Amino acid sequence: MPNPLPPLSAVRAFEAASRHLSFTKAGDELGMTQAAVSYQIKLLEERLGFQLFTRKARKIELTDHGAQLATRVVDAFSALRSAFEDISDMNAGQLVVSSNTTFAVNWLANRLFQFQMENPDVGVRILPYGPCAEPDFNDSDIVISACKAPPKGWIAHEIVQADFTPMLSPALAETIGGVKKPEDILKLPLVDPQDPWWQMWFEKAGLADVDLSGHPASRMGSQALEANRAIAGHGVAILTPYFCKTAIEAGQLIRPFELTCRADDESWYLSYPPALRTSRKVRLFRDWVNAELKCDGMPAHGIMAVVA
CATH class of the missing domain: 1.10.10.10 (Winged helix-like DNA-binding domain superfamily/Winged helix DNA-binding domain)
Structure with a gap:
């Protein structure tokens, strides 16, 4: 036909x-x-x-035929324009952020109100993803991923480096008279003892080849969950200090040692596709995150354009 x-x-x-x-x-x-x-x-x-x-x-x-056709064609194009304008306005006013649970709970949740006060015309929808899930790189405007590089071709900002050190509740530390030496940690239950960060930290602390097999296995996969277990006194967790500032200042957690390790190939990234490089809502959110990090004294790591 x-x-x-x-x-x-x-x-x-x-x-x-x-x-x-x-x-x-x-x-x-x-x-x-x-x-x-x-x-x-x-x-x-x-x-x-x-x-x-x-x-x-x-x-x-x-002509008469032309006028008859024009009425319907002009109306059809007007409807199309309205449809595109409506979806553009809707898209411009809503920012979808797929975020790692730790960043969403320990960082965004405490600060997002300020961004919305400064930018009332931008509604932010947070899509947190858990330990066994993947960032939503397909349907999000911005992705904040933990220790997972963005897709090739995306624009990425390294916002927080993966530093880590043991932390625990003061009450748990007192059960053994205080944690004074790295060896003391081994007397206490560990949160996620299979986390490779533990071996890295013990080795830097001078305790190479520490055997953690005797500790009950667990894998929370999220610092937000691990920190909650540590605050509850259920064990010593290996955590990034920056994400535990509130708990430390409130006395819920202590870090018994200044020794902090760094996983060179692991960081939190804020990223977005190249098509949104000039998007107003993406720029506003990106600049606000960078400003908040700067206020916290975090170093600026710059932009990494992930090439194909």
């Missing part, structure tokens, strides 16, 4: 010309020459088998 729809380029030219009653003005609107618009109208007339315009010396007029 033949397609009843003429070429869209010809329909667009007719719609613009019928509103302006001028091939020249229609061409200006569409970025075409007057001759190109006239050619498209001619193709459409040949396709339909009747004239759409009467050409006069200095103007054009719609």
Whole structure:
């Protein structure tokens, strides 16, 4: 069955010309020459088998068939414009952020109100992802991923480096008279003893090849969950100090040693696709996060463009 729809380029030219009653003005609107618009109208007339315009010396007029068609075509294009405007306005006013649980709970939850006060026209929707889930790189405007590089081609900002050190509740430390030496940690239950950060920290503390097999296995997979267990006194957790500032200041957690290790290839990244590089809502959120980090005294790590 033949397609009843003429070429869209010809329909667009007719719609613009019928509103302006001028091939020249229609061409200006569409970025075409007057001759190109006239050619498209001619193709459409040949396709339909009747004239759409009467050409006069200095103007054009719609024929009866042309006027009948123009009414419906102009309405159709108006509906299309409204649909695109509505979805654009909706998209511009909502920012979807897929965030690692730790960053969402220990950082965003305490600060997001301030961003929304500063930018009331941008509604933020947070999609936290848990230990066994993947960041939503497909349907999010911004992704904050932990120790997982963004997709190739994305624009990424390294916002927090993965530093770590043991932390525990003061009450748990007192059960053995205080944690004074790295060896003392081994007298207490550990949160996620299979976490490779433990071996890295003990080795740097001078305790190479520490055997943690005697500790009950667990894998929380999220610093937010691990910190909660440590605050409850259920064990010593290996955590990033920056994300535990509130708990430390409140006396819920202590870090018995200044020794802090760094996983060179692990960081928290704020990233977004290249198509959103100039997006206002993305720029506002990115700059706000960087400003908050700067206020906290965090070093600026710059931008990493992930190449294909």
